[in-house]
Amino acid sequence: MDRLTYDFGGLRAVDDVTLAVGGGERRVILGPNGAGKTTLFNLVTGLLSPVAGTIQLFGDDVTTLSPYRRARLGLGRTFQINTLFPRLTVLESVLLAVQGADAARFSLWRPRSVYRHLEQRAQDLLAEWNLADRRDVPTRELSYGEQRQVELLLALAGRPRVLLLDEPTAGLSTVETAAVVGMIQRFPRDVTVLLIEHDMDVALTLAERVTVMHQGRVLADGTRDEVRADARVTEIYLGSDDQP
Amino acid sequence: MLLFLLAAGLSLIFGLMRILNLAHGSYYLLGAYIALSVVEATGNLAVGMLAGVAAVVGLGVTMERVFLRRLPRHEELPQALLTFGFLLIVGDVSLWIWGGAPQSLPKPDMLAASVRLGPLVFPSYRLFLIVVGALVGAALWFLQERTKLGAMVRAAIDDAEIAQACGINVSLLSTSVFGVGAALAALGGVMAGPVLGMYPGADFEVLLLAFVVVIVGGLGSLKGAFVGGVLVGCLDNFGKALFPELAYFTIFAPMAVILAVRPAGLFGVR
Amino acid sequence: MKSAVALVVVALALTLAPLGLTSYQLGLLTKMLILAVFAMSLNLILGYGGLPSLGHAAYFGVAAYTVGLLARRGFDNFWLDFGAGLIVATATAALFGSLALRTRGAYLLMITLALAQVLWGIAFGWRSFTGGDDGLPGVPRPAAGLPWSLADGVRFHYFVLVVFALTIAFLWLVIRSPFGRALIGIRESERRMEVLGYNTWAHKYAAFVVAGALAGVSGNLYVYYNGFVSPAYLSVVFSATCLIMVSLGGAGTLLGPALGSAAIVFLENVISAYTQRWLLVLGVIYVGVTLFAPAGLMGLMRRRARRAP
Numbered sequence: 148m149d150r151l152t153y154d155f156g157g158l159r160a161v162d163d164v165t166l167a168v169g170g171g172e173r174r175v176i177l178g179p180n181g182a183g184k185t186t187l188f189n190l191v192t193g194l195l196s197p198v199a200g201t202i203q204l205f206g207d208d209v210t211t212l213s214p215y216r217r218a219r220l221g222l223g224r225t226f227q228i229n230t231l232f233p234r235l236t237v238l239e240s241v242l243l244a245v246q247g248a249d250a251a252r253f254s255l256w257r258p259r260s261v262y263r264h265l266e267q268r269a270q271d272l273l274a275e276w277n278l279a280d281r282r283d284v285p286t287r288e289l290s291y292g293e294q295r296q297v298e299l300l301l302a303l304a305g306r307p308r309v310l311l312l313d314e315p316t317a318g319l320s321t322v323e324t325a326a327v328v329g330m331i332q333r334f335p336r337d338v339t340v341l342l343i344e345h346d347m348d349v350a351l352t353l354a355e356r357v358t359v360m361h362q363g364r365v366l367a368d369g370t371r372d373e374v375r376a377d378a379r380v381t382e383i384y385l386g387s388d389d390q391p
Numbered sequence: 392m393l394l395f396l397l398a399a400g401l402s403l404i405f406g407l408m409r410i411l412n413l414a415h416g417s418y419y420l421l422g423a424y425i426a427l428s429v430v431e432a433t434g435n436l437a438v439g440m441l442a443g444v445a446a447v448v449g450l451g452v453t454m455e456r457v458f459l460r461r462l463p464r465h466e467e468l469p470q471a472l473l474t475f476g477f478l479l480i481v482g483d484v485s486l487w488i489w490g491g492a493p494q495s496l497p498k499p500d501m502l503a504a505s506v507r508l509g510p511l512v513f514p515s516y517r518l519f520l521i522v523v524g525a526l527v528g529a530a531l532w533f534l535q536e537r538t539k540l541g542a543m544v545r546a547a548i549d550d551a552e553i554a555q556a557c558g559i560n561v562s563l564l565s566t567s568v569f570g571v572g573a574a575l576a577a578l579g580g581v582m583a584g585p586v587l588g589m590y591p592g593a594d595f596e597v598l599l600l601a602f603v604v605v606i607v608g609g610l611g612s613l614k615g616a617f618v619g620g621v622l623v624g625c626l627d628n629f630g631k632a633l634f635p636e637l638a639y640f641t642i643f644a645p646m647a648v649i650l651a652v653r654p655a656g657l658f659g660v661r
Numbered sequence: 662m663k664s665a666v667a668l669v670v671v672a673l674a675l676t677l678a679p680l681g682l683t684s685y686q687l688g689l690l691t692k693m694l695i696l697a698v699f700a701m702s703l704n705l706i707l708g709y710g711g712l713p714s715l716g717h718a719a720y721f722g723v724a725a726y727t728v729g730l731l732a733r734r735g736f737d738n739f740w741l742d743f744g745a746g747l748i749v750a751t752a753t754a755a756l757f758g759s760l761a762l763r764t765r766g767a768y769l770l771m772i773t774l775a776l777a778q779v780l781w782g783i784a785f786g787w788r789s790f791t792g793g794d795d796g797l798p799g800v801p802r803p804a805a806g807l808p809w810s811l812a813d814g815v816r817f818h819y820f821v822l823v824v825f826a827l828t829i830a831f832l833w834l835v836i837r838s839p840f841g842r843a844l845i846g847i848r849e850s851e852r853r854m855e856v857l858g859y860n861t862w863a864h865k866y867a868a869f870v871v872a873g874a875l876a877g878v879s880g881n882l883y884v885y886y887n888g889f890v891s892p893a894y895l896s897v898v899f900s901a902t903c904l905i906m907v908s909l910g911g912a913g914t915l916l917g918p919a920l921g922s923a924a925i926v927f928l929e930n931v932i933s934a935y936t937q938r939w940l941l942v943l944g945v946i947y948v949g950v951t952l953f954a955p956a957g958l959m960g961l962m963r964r965r966a967r968r969a970p
Contacts, residue, residue: 192856218858232849243846246839247857262839305857458948467767468713469951472908475901476947483941595897599778602771646775647760 166358166365168339170205170308175342175350177374178360184343185227187360188311192224193217204309218247223307225298227314227343233287237278237297240286241269241304248305272304276330292323299330309339316349328352351375412569413474414454415576416598417481422447422577423589424489440581444574450481451573455566478594486591493590523582527575607649675822679815688886689930691818693923694825695882700906700918701828702875707904708912709836710868711848712762713770716777717876717903719757722895723780724750724877726791729800729890739803739811746881747874753780754873758866765851777900784892796891800884811885821882825919828875833915835871844868902943909950911959920958 168174176184189195191202193214201210209217218224232240245268273279278296281289286297295315302310315331316324328349334340344350350357357374359367367377426443433439458473579597580589675694679687699721706712724746731742761772784791791797802811811817835841846854847861854861884890893899902925910921928946933939954961 194852194855213860214855215858215860218856222856224856226852230850230853232846232853235845235849239842243842243854244857246842247854247859301853301857458952467770468707468908468912469955471713471715471767471770472901472904472947473951475904476944476951479898479901479940479944479947481944483938483944487938487941599775599897602775606768606771606775646772 166368168341170339171337173340173342173353173355174358175344175354175356176358176360177344177347177350178366180345184360185313188224188313188341188343191217191311192222218305218307221306221308222311223302223305223309224311225302225313225315227317229291229294229298231286231294231297231301234285236283236285237289238269238273238282240297241272241300242266244301244304245269245272248307269304272300276300292319292326295319295323295327296330299327303334307338310334310341312340312342314343314345316344316346324349412572413471413598414477414481415474415572415601416594416596417478417485418447418451418573418576419580419583419597420485420589420594421450421481422580423583424485426581427489427494427589443581444577447577447580448570448574452566452570455569478598482591482594485594489589491591495589523578527578603646606646676819679818684814687814687818689926691814691821691886692883693926694818694821694919695879695886696903696906696926697919697922698825698828698882699876699879700903700910700922701832701915702872702879703903704907704912704914704918705832705835705844705872705875706865706868707907708914708917709841709848710844710865712865712869713766714761714773714869714872715770715897715900715904716757716773716775717872718895718897718900719773719777719780720750720754720873720876721880721883721899721903722784722890722892723753724880725884725890725894726784726797728881728884729797730791732800732803732884733797737801737804739807742803743881747877750877750880751870751874754870754876758869758873762862762865762869774897774900777895778897781892781895781897784895791892794892796889796893798889800888800890802885802888817886821886824878824882828878829915829919836915840864840867898940901947905943905947905950907957909946909954909957911957914957914959917957917959924958 176187178184186195193209193212193216201208203209204217204220204222207220209220212220232243235243242265245265270279270282273282276296278293278300281293286294289297295318299312299315302312312331316327319327324346331340331342331353340353342350342353344353351371354371356370357367358365359374359377366379367374369377422443424443425446426439428439429442430439454474454477458477675690678690682690699717703714703717706714727749728742728746731745736742757773757776761769761776764772785793787793802817804810809816811820836845843854843859843864846857847859847864851861880894883894906921906925907918908921909924910919911917925943925946928942929939932942950957956963
């Protein structure tokens with residue numbers, strides 16, 4: 148499954164980037180702050196419009212589609228800053244996520260049986276990822292680590308084919324980071340995962356292939372070992388070390 | 392021109408503090424009314440005008456420090472309700488004190504005559520208004536773009552917390568900006584006093600016009616307030632002259648067009 | 662359990678009210694119910710959808726004027742007048758919504774206000790058609806179309822009560838439906854909803870139009886209640902009064918706005934008897950609610966309920 152190819156020009160944040168990610172791959176995007184990684188994600192999910200270039204998802208050109216259409220095609224996303232539903236409980240939030248991927252989300256009336264099926268799926272998801280005991284807590288009352296987990300869960304609930312994770316371990320303690328890494332490693336194999344990371348250890352644990360970005364351009368692109376051996380990459384990271 | 396003053400104040404307050412001040416209209420009216428009382432007491436127009444502006448600035452600052460601070464940031468609804476509440480309160484108190492009959496400030500003697508500019512004759516007071524408006528606009532632009540103060544304001548707009556960390560006193564800045572915005576509105580009010588007069592309901596009308604200007608010109612943009620002010624002002628005058636009964640329509644039209652084409656306004660920042 | 666009992670009591674009280682109240686008091690109660698429908702309609706987009714609209718009176722007033730104009734010219738079939746009012750309100754909401762919903766937050770607030778003001782201006786200025794500032798008096802209640810006449814205060818009260826109950830039932834269903842839940846999600850985080858696959862604009866628009874239609878229903882009833890329509894029905898103050906009813910009662914709750922409506926109507930009535938300074942009091946209420954009771958009366962009651970053992 149050839150996934151995406153895109154070139155952009157002009158947008159200062161992302162400068163003429165071409166990237167192709169295979170299906171089921173675990174790709175990490177590295178780069179110092181301001182390299183344009185999050186902007187790249189925004190372009191892919193449709194929250195931003197590219198000045199030039201195209202995006203393809205499973206062979207279909209999605210460049211002009213609005214974000215919700217792309218989501219329905221199977222694109223899931225987490226944000227660097229938690230984008231949750233503050234006053235809704237964990238269960239309600241996951242339910243919305245599950246409902247979003249389902250066909251009749253616009254309906255006004257609904258037979259109870261179908262709705263129960265959605266609720267069941269939400270409960271199952273929570274149980275599977277060990278958040279069942281927090282299900283009735285409003286998300287704004289969760290700890291930061293738990294919120295990050297819910298953020299991941301919301302993206303996963305829609306059964307996406309491609310997942311874009313933006314710094315999922317940002318601000319987490321070592322224990323919490325390990326939990327999240329474990330979570331990501333357990334994702335189904337047929338889901339393509341694209342990960343922005345700042346933490347080198349996490350990145351190299353999870354990645355199969357790595358793309359390094361710098362100042363909006365792709366600096367290096369290859370397997371884990373290739374990139375690790377690349378001199379330019381080491382220079383960037385040692386020269387401008389801005390780990391959070 | 393008047394619209395520019397008002398819209399600039401509104402835009403400024405919103406641009407910096409993301410607060411939409413619905414009481415802006417009452418600043419206009421109150422400034423004029425207070426000026427009137429002071430003029431009647433002292434006989435001096437300039438003093439009256441100054442007093443009007445000063446009093447409103449005081450009110451604005453009080454509103455900001457005491458009330459608006461307590462509200463959760465970035466939530467439009469509580470701000471809208473609070474400021475609207477003030478609009479009602481000030482409006483009703485004004486009605487109570489100054490009565491319901493329309494009144495106006497006296498024109499300054501030296502500007503009472505008309506002036507000949509080539510083939511056209513202008514009432515000199517209106518010219519004076521335009522000049523003052525232009526001067527204020529230039530001053531604001533200068534302040535915003537060139538001075539250190541302007542840079543601080545712009546920094547605070549971008550990210551209040553970081554600005555604070557850099558040593559910029561965001562709190563004082565916020566209050567000052569609010570005060571300036573209020574002053575602009577009051578200035579508009581006292582300047583308009585001699586020509587448009589004051590009457591109950593003027594606060595609403597003026598607020599609406601300011602809104603239209605800001606919608607057309609874009610919130611948070613000085614240039615937008617200027618262009619919008621001129622545009623809407625002209626359209627409004629034409630509308631009133633040509634279709635007195637459907638004057639509101641001529642305001643509606645540009646607004647609808649802008650909304651359809653560029654919802655953020657001509658020069659909208661966000 | 663306690664709340665269910667309370668609800669039953671209130672329902673009974675409303676139904677039996679005509680027996681115990683004077684016709685003036687009954688009229689007041691009817692007014693509370695009509696405006697409750699208005700407030701609940703705004704609550705749909707404001708409380709549940711998070712869309713601040715300061716021009717909701719537009720749809721109320723437009724329906725009221727339609728009915729008023731038709732009824733005065735002798736079209737006294739209930740279904741015709743009511744239907745026309747409803748259609749006009751819905752069309753206006755559809756138009757205004759398509760313009761206003763391209764924006765968010767403060768912009769949305771300003772635009773809805775400005776749009777409503779335009780209608781106000783037309784009503785105010787077009788004396789020959791709308792009667793201008795004086796409005797249109799002498800609007801009769803419908804003589805045809807319904808099996809009973811609404812001219813009688815008691816019958817009218819029951820009619821309004823039925824509409825009120827239907828509105829509550831309708832809104833209850835909407836809120837619990839997937840659409841309703843999605844709307845709440847949009848309120849909490851529109852961005853999140855977008856990447857989850859929801860067409861957020863469509864949801865907002867649909868809610869806006871439905872809310873406008875309901876406001877129109879309320880407007881229809883009000884003009885029958887008062888027998889009179891004026892530009893005040895389209896004014897900012899009226900829109901804002903609706904807003905405060907929602908906020909005072911509790912935005913985002915089903916019955917909060919009804920409570921708010923009752924409170925405001927009651928207060929206005931009481932205070933206007935002693936002083937002309939009702940607007941001043943209203944302004945103070947606004948300030949007070951924002952500062953001290955942002956979750957409204959329902960919020961206060963819930964907090965008390967949680968503290969009690």
